[in-house]
Amino acid sequence: MAIQRTTNPKAPKPAAKAPAKAKASASKPAAKASKAPAKPTAKASKAPAKPAAKAPASKAPAKPTAKASKAPAKPAAKAKAVKPAEAPKAAKPAAKAKAPKAAEPAATGGPLEVGAAAPRFELSNQAGELVSSKAFEGQRYVVYFYPKDDTPGCTTEASGFQALAPAFQAAGVAVLGVSPDSAASHARFAEKYGLGFQLLSDPEKTLAQAYGVWVMKKNYGREYLGIQRATFLVGADGRIARVWPRVRVDGHAEKVLAAVGG
Secondary structure (H helix, E strand, C coil): CHHHHHHHHHCHHHHHHHHHHHHHHHHHHHHHHHHHHHHHHHHHHHHHHHHHHHHHHHHHHHHHHHHHHHHHHHHHHHHHHHHHHHHHHHHCHHHHCCHHHHCCCCCCCCCCCCCCECCCCEEECCCCCEEEHHHHCCCCEEEEECCCCCCHHHHHHHHHHHHCHHHHHHCCCEEEEEECCCHHHHHHHHHHHCCCCEEEECCCCHHHHHHCCEEEEEECCEEEEEECCEEEEECCCCEEEEEECCCCCCCHHHHHHHHHCC
16 A cells, blocks of 8 residues: 555656646747847848938939039130131221322422423223323324313313314314223213213323322312313324313313314
Protein backbone atom coordinates (compact mmCIF):
# COMPACT_ATOMS: atom_id res chain seq x y z
CA MET A 1 0.00 0.00 0.00
CA ALA A 2 2.86 2.36 0.71
CA ILE A 3 4.27 1.88 -2.82
CA GLN A 4 1.19 3.23 -4.49
CA ARG A 5 1.31 6.70 -2.76
CA THR A 6 4.86 7.41 -3.71
CA THR A 7 4.48 6.83 -7.47
CA ASN A 8 1.20 8.62 -8.07
CA PRO A 9 1.96 12.20 -6.90
CA LYS A 10 5.31 12.54 -8.85
CA ALA A 11 3.81 11.69 -12.20
CA PRO A 12 1.47 14.68 -12.53
CA LYS A 13 4.14 17.35 -11.68
CA PRO A 14 6.16 16.92 -14.85
CA ALA A 15 3.01 17.10 -16.88
CA ALA A 16 2.13 20.44 -15.34
CA LYS A 17 5.56 21.99 -16.08
CA ALA A 18 5.59 20.87 -19.66
CA PRO A 19 2.72 23.04 -20.79
CA ALA A 20 3.96 26.01 -18.78
CA LYS A 21 7.30 26.07 -20.57
CA ALA A 22 5.58 25.58 -23.84
CA LYS A 23 3.50 28.65 -23.24
CA ALA A 24 6.43 30.66 -22.14
CA SER A 25 8.55 29.64 -25.05
CA ALA A 26 5.73 30.13 -27.46
CA SER A 27 4.75 33.51 -26.13
CA LYS A 28 8.29 34.95 -26.12
CA PRO A 29 9.11 34.15 -29.73
CA ALA A 30 5.82 35.68 -30.71
CA ALA A 31 6.69 38.90 -28.97
CA LYS A 32 10.11 39.02 -30.59
CA ALA A 33 8.65 38.28 -33.95
CA SER A 34 6.33 41.22 -33.71
CA LYS A 35 9.09 43.57 -32.63
CA ALA A 36 11.58 42.44 -35.25
CA PRO A 37 9.54 43.44 -38.23
CA ALA A 38 8.40 46.62 -36.50
CA LYS A 39 11.91 48.07 -36.48
CA PRO A 40 12.62 47.43 -40.12
CA THR A 41 9.30 48.99 -40.94
CA ALA A 42 10.24 52.14 -39.09
CA LYS A 43 13.61 52.28 -40.81
CA ALA A 44 12.05 51.57 -44.15
CA SER A 45 9.70 54.48 -43.73
CA LYS A 46 12.53 56.78 -42.68
CA ALA A 47 14.81 55.69 -45.53
CA PRO A 48 12.48 56.82 -48.32
CA ALA A 49 11.40 59.81 -46.29
CA LYS A 50 14.87 61.37 -46.58
CA PRO A 51 15.05 61.08 -50.36
CA ALA A 52 11.60 62.59 -50.48
CA ALA A 53 12.88 65.57 -48.51
CA LYS A 54 15.83 65.92 -50.89
CA ALA A 55 13.45 66.00 -53.83
CA PRO A 56 13.34 69.83 -53.65
CA ALA A 57 16.62 69.59 -55.55
CA SER A 58 14.35 70.54 -58.43
CA LYS A 59 15.24 74.11 -57.44
CA ALA A 60 18.57 73.63 -59.21
CA PRO A 61 16.98 73.70 -62.69
CA ALA A 62 14.83 76.61 -61.62
CA LYS A 63 17.91 78.87 -61.44
CA PRO A 64 19.11 78.10 -64.95
CA THR A 65 15.61 78.84 -66.15
CA ALA A 66 15.72 82.29 -64.60
CA LYS A 67 19.16 82.94 -66.05
CA ALA A 68 18.10 81.65 -69.42
CA SER A 69 15.30 84.18 -69.58
CA LYS A 70 17.59 87.02 -68.54
CA ALA A 71 20.38 86.00 -70.94
CA PRO A 72 18.38 86.63 -74.15
CA ALA A 73 16.85 89.76 -72.66
CA LYS A 74 20.23 91.56 -72.65
CA PRO A 75 21.08 90.81 -76.29
CA ALA A 76 17.62 92.07 -77.22
CA ALA A 77 18.45 95.42 -75.62
CA LYS A 78 21.72 95.59 -77.53
CA ALA A 79 19.83 95.06 -80.78
CA LYS A 80 19.23 98.85 -80.77
CA ALA A 81 22.69 99.20 -82.25
CA VAL A 82 20.94 98.99 -85.64
CA LYS A 83 21.05 102.84 -85.62
CA PRO A 84 24.18 102.83 -87.79
CA ALA A 85 21.77 102.44 -90.72
CA GLU A 86 21.53 106.26 -90.62
CA ALA A 87 24.89 106.37 -92.43
CA PRO A 88 23.18 107.54 -95.68
CA LYS A 89 23.41 111.07 -94.19
CA ALA A 90 26.80 111.20 -95.86
CA ALA A 91 24.86 112.47 -98.89
CA LYS A 92 25.35 116.00 -97.47
CA PRO A 93 28.58 116.50 -99.41
CA ALA A 94 26.35 116.84 -102.48
CA ALA A 95 25.23 120.20 -101.06
CA LYS A 96 28.86 121.37 -101.14
CA ALA A 97 28.92 120.77 -104.88
CA LYS A 98 26.91 123.98 -105.24
CA ALA A 99 29.83 126.02 -103.94
CA PRO A 100 31.39 126.60 -107.39
CA LYS A 101 28.31 128.59 -108.41
CA ALA A 102 29.21 131.28 -105.89
CA ALA A 103 32.43 132.01 -107.78
CA GLU A 104 31.01 134.36 -110.41
CA PRO A 105 33.34 135.78 -113.08
CA ALA A 106 34.53 139.33 -112.66
CA ALA A 107 32.55 142.17 -114.18
CA THR A 108 33.65 143.56 -117.51
CA GLY A 109 34.20 147.19 -118.41
CA GLY A 110 31.35 147.37 -120.93
CA PRO A 111 30.24 146.12 -124.35
CA LEU A 112 32.65 145.75 -127.24
CA GLU A 113 32.80 148.67 -129.64
CA VAL A 114 32.36 148.77 -133.39
CA GLY A 115 35.40 147.43 -135.23
CA ALA A 116 36.42 144.96 -132.50
CA ALA A 117 36.92 141.32 -133.49
CA ALA A 118 33.87 139.23 -132.67
CA PRO A 119 34.71 136.66 -129.93
CA ARG A 120 34.74 133.03 -130.97
CA PHE A 121 32.46 130.57 -129.18
CA GLU A 122 31.28 126.99 -128.92
CA LEU A 123 28.02 126.68 -126.97
CA SER A 124 25.01 124.35 -126.80
CA ASN A 125 21.66 125.38 -128.23
CA GLN A 126 18.16 124.46 -127.01
CA ALA A 127 18.42 121.08 -128.76
CA GLY A 128 21.65 120.25 -126.93
CA GLU A 129 23.66 120.64 -130.13
CA LEU A 130 27.07 122.31 -130.06
CA VAL A 131 27.11 125.52 -132.08
CA SER A 132 30.43 127.07 -133.14
CA SER A 133 31.19 130.57 -134.39
CA LYS A 134 33.06 128.88 -137.24
CA ALA A 135 29.70 127.98 -138.76
CA PHE A 136 29.07 131.70 -139.39
CA GLU A 137 32.39 132.67 -140.95
CA GLY A 138 31.98 134.81 -144.08
CA GLN A 139 28.41 135.83 -143.27
CA ARG A 140 26.61 138.32 -141.08
CA TYR A 141 24.81 137.32 -137.89
CA VAL A 142 23.11 138.96 -134.92
CA VAL A 143 24.04 138.08 -131.32
CA TYR A 144 21.70 139.45 -128.67
CA PHE A 145 22.24 138.93 -124.93
CA TYR A 146 19.31 138.77 -122.49
CA PRO A 147 19.16 138.08 -118.70
CA LYS A 148 16.72 135.16 -118.30
CA ASP A 149 14.32 132.86 -120.13
CA ASP A 150 10.58 133.36 -119.85
CA THR A 151 10.67 136.74 -118.09
CA PRO A 152 8.53 139.64 -119.36
CA GLY A 153 11.21 141.75 -121.06
CA CYS A 154 13.11 138.76 -122.46
CA THR A 155 9.92 137.21 -123.81
CA THR A 156 8.94 140.45 -125.56
CA GLU A 157 12.39 140.76 -127.13
CA ALA A 158 12.46 137.12 -128.32
CA SER A 159 8.95 137.34 -129.72
CA GLY A 160 9.99 140.45 -131.69
CA PHE A 161 12.88 138.61 -133.35
CA GLN A 162 10.66 135.59 -134.03
CA ALA A 163 8.05 137.75 -135.73
CA LEU A 164 10.72 139.11 -138.10
CA ALA A 165 12.53 135.76 -138.58
CA PRO A 166 11.53 135.44 -142.26
CA ALA A 167 12.91 138.93 -143.00
CA PHE A 168 16.23 138.16 -141.31
CA GLN A 169 16.49 134.90 -143.24
CA ALA A 170 15.79 136.70 -146.49
CA ALA A 171 18.67 139.07 -145.70
CA GLY A 172 20.97 136.11 -145.04
CA VAL A 173 21.44 137.07 -141.37
CA ALA A 174 21.23 134.47 -138.58
CA VAL A 175 19.83 135.48 -135.18
CA LEU A 176 21.36 134.02 -131.99
CA GLY A 177 19.95 134.65 -128.52
CA VAL A 178 22.39 134.14 -125.59
CA SER A 179 21.77 133.89 -121.81
CA PRO A 180 23.23 131.99 -118.80
CA ASP A 181 20.21 129.64 -118.77
CA SER A 182 20.67 125.92 -119.44
CA ALA A 183 19.91 124.24 -122.75
CA ALA A 184 16.90 122.57 -121.12
CA SER A 185 15.57 125.96 -120.01
CA HIS A 186 16.06 127.28 -123.53
CA ALA A 187 14.13 124.31 -124.91
CA ARG A 188 11.13 125.03 -122.68
CA PHE A 189 11.28 128.74 -123.51
CA ALA A 190 11.47 128.12 -127.27
CA GLU A 191 8.66 125.57 -127.22
CA LYS A 192 6.39 127.78 -125.14
CA TYR A 193 6.66 130.79 -127.46
CA GLY A 194 7.38 129.03 -130.76
CA LEU A 195 10.87 130.42 -131.21
CA GLY A 196 12.51 129.10 -134.37
CA PHE A 197 15.96 130.66 -134.06
CA GLN A 198 18.82 129.34 -131.94
CA LEU A 199 19.20 130.10 -128.23
CA LEU A 200 22.73 129.51 -126.87
CA SER A 201 23.46 128.46 -123.28
CA ASP A 202 26.32 130.39 -121.61
CA PRO A 203 26.23 129.13 -117.97
CA GLU A 204 29.84 130.14 -117.26
CA LYS A 205 29.25 133.61 -118.77
CA THR A 206 32.34 133.17 -120.95
CA LEU A 207 30.78 134.65 -124.08
CA ALA A 208 29.05 137.37 -122.05
CA GLN A 209 32.43 138.37 -120.61
CA ALA A 210 34.05 138.28 -124.04
CA TYR A 211 31.44 140.68 -125.41
CA GLY A 212 31.68 142.84 -122.26
CA VAL A 213 28.07 142.44 -121.12
CA TRP A 214 28.68 140.69 -117.75
CA VAL A 215 28.52 143.78 -115.57
CA MET A 216 27.74 145.12 -112.10
CA LYS A 217 24.11 146.17 -112.08
CA LYS A 218 22.10 148.34 -109.69
CA ASN A 219 18.45 147.86 -108.96
CA TYR A 220 16.51 149.50 -106.11
CA GLY A 221 19.72 150.24 -104.25
CA ARG A 222 21.03 146.67 -104.63
CA GLU A 223 24.20 145.87 -106.58
CA TYR A 224 24.74 142.51 -108.26
CA LEU A 225 26.45 140.93 -111.26
CA GLY A 226 24.27 140.21 -114.25
CA ILE A 227 23.74 140.35 -117.99
CA GLN A 228 23.46 143.77 -119.60
CA ARG A 229 20.84 143.51 -122.31
CA ALA A 230 22.75 144.29 -125.54
CA THR A 231 22.76 143.35 -129.23
CA PHE A 232 25.65 143.05 -131.70
CA LEU A 233 25.65 142.83 -135.48
CA VAL A 234 28.72 140.93 -136.68
CA GLY A 235 29.86 141.63 -140.25
CA ALA A 236 31.00 139.12 -142.82
CA ASP A 237 34.58 140.07 -141.96
CA GLY A 238 34.17 138.79 -138.40
CA ARG A 239 34.16 142.26 -136.79
CA ILE A 240 31.51 144.14 -134.86
CA ALA A 241 29.52 146.23 -137.38
CA ARG A 242 26.89 147.65 -135.02
CA VAL A 243 26.25 147.77 -131.24
CA TRP A 244 23.04 148.39 -129.24
CA PRO A 245 24.49 148.61 -125.69
CA ARG A 246 21.34 149.34 -123.67
CA VAL A 247 18.36 147.78 -125.29
CA ARG A 248 14.73 148.73 -124.81
CA VAL A 249 12.81 145.66 -125.89
CA ASP A 250 9.81 147.33 -127.50
CA GLY A 251 10.51 147.72 -131.22
CA HIS A 252 14.12 146.59 -130.83
CA ALA A 253 13.96 143.79 -133.44
CA GLU A 254 12.71 146.28 -136.04
CA LYS A 255 15.70 148.55 -135.40
CA VAL A 256 18.16 145.69 -135.86
CA LEU A 257 16.45 144.57 -139.07
CA ALA A 258 16.66 148.13 -140.38
CA ALA A 259 20.43 148.16 -139.72
CA VAL A 260 20.78 144.86 -141.55
CA GLY A 261 19.01 146.40 -144.52
CA GLY A 262 16.25 143.89 -144.67
